[in-house]
Amino acid sequence: MHERERHRIILVEVSEKPVVTIAQLVERLGASEATIRRDVNFLHDAGKLNKVRGGAESLHPPISTNLVGRPFAISQTINAQAKREVAKAAAAMCEDGESIIIGGGSTAYMMAEYLKNRQIHVMTNSFVIAEYLLKNSKCSVTLPAGKLYREQNLILSPFPEDGSANFYASKMFFGAQGVGKLGVMETDPQIVQGTTRLLQRAEQRVLLVDSSKFAQRSSMIICELSELDTVITDQGIEPKMQKMLEATGCRLVIAPSTQVQ
């Protein structure tokens, strides 16, 4: 196996687990311990991962270890690296002093990490985002009214007068279950309702989806593609899908890869 190939696999392993041991990597890659150590040292020097005694860990350790909803905890780990790149690009679109809305979804959640050292007015219906920003940032945080759903970690309300009507944001960032020609899709009708209500409070709508979401379909449409201002995704997006998005008139941002190719 080639050196680059090993590096690539090591980074994937590291981004998916909080920590991998040298022994695990030896097993996974079939190389000697010495080689793995050299690889880990190299990637560490290159700033691609964090070396710890006994193995390596991600540069971005899971920000909230005390996640409540299992489904949420799981969805956070798949495609973690791509999601992080997307989230980083999204955070870069914000300026200090700006007012933004962040919706649910694990990609949007990762934005919180990149807003840590910023001063932004954030409205969110995601309880974990609120919790993280409250404890780790200087951002001001505003919540809509509603019931707290454990599985999705979202605040949702069946009533239209949920207090979000007084909020205005220049941008809203949100994730989704799937994206197709017909629009942006979610599974739960309550999530759709909560998201669309927030969407009306924002001037620009920015969709955050890792490229795997273009293959996903779901049952309920949040909004049409033409209603979006920007879509941020990772480099895995197919040219066909890229063309389709651009045809709808929305700006497509492909987050730069932070991985070794």
Place this chain on the structure above:
Amino acid sequence: MHERERHRIILVEVSEKPVVTIAQLVERLGASEATIRRDVNFLHDAGKLNKVRGGAESLHPPISTNLVGRPFAISQTINAQAKREVAKAAAAMCEDGESIIIGGGSTAYMMAEYLKNRQIHVMTNSFVIAEYLLKNSKCSVTLPAGKLYREQNLILSPFPEDGSANFYASKMFFGAQGVGKLGVMETDPQIVQGTTRLLQRAEQRVLLVDSSKFAQRSSMIICELSELDTVITDQGIEPKMQKMLEATGCRLVIAPSTQVQ
């Protein structure tokens, strides 16, 4: 198991339970007692958790503070104990399936601990109560809309349409800065506004104050004593104050002392 992995798991355990013992962690992690102690010491030095005799507890305002062996002033300790007794008596007033509102204040906050194993519909403008109930109980949790204030850990909104209008509760439990002949008092006008708005959504109003609050005064009146249905306090209340309260027609509950004499 890897060191980082242990640290991560310990932090999860600590954030999920009010207090976790060394023995529990030994069991959970399969490492020796010495190692666990070293880990706990490390995390303590790193400021990630609070070390207590026999184990570790969360850094964030632990609902159940270990009374023994704390360098707090004795009066403070007694106050905490009194608050806990009051909170326990308050929780005993609730029945499963009931809808209640819990306001801010440290006494009300302690109620959360006693609602852990209950099934109650709770609306609260206290972020920490919401967080605790979401993670540790089966209660359903509903929030009003508003901005999150870090110092008070409260959700407050200047707008009347904050989403609480659709909620109804049989009882509202709330604390206060001080209590006098003129009524229940608080310092911050925003807190007064938020509390009074919630008070209107409840059938019965239950005030939770440890007896030291009868000596306190403050600048803004939340409501008059005659508007209260019940006042719960501890055994430290003076007979004079007791008479005054009973004269207003509200029920006075003196929480039984749980302290060993």
Place this chain on the structure above:
DNA sequence: TTCTTAGCAATCATTTTCAATCATAAAAAT
């Protein structure tokens, strides 16, 4: 109070991990 037990830090032996070194094999350059 005094006694008993549980918790804790310090110590030491053992095991694991690590970086440096060397030797070999593969690849590249001459």
Place this chain on the structure above:
DNA sequence: ATTTTTATGATTGAAAATGATTGCTAAGAA
């Protein structure tokens, strides 16, 4: 074809982590 460079694997002494033991202290019970 030969030399040079590079990558890999094995070895080794040092450093770090772990687990068991011990003596001490604090908490709780009698």
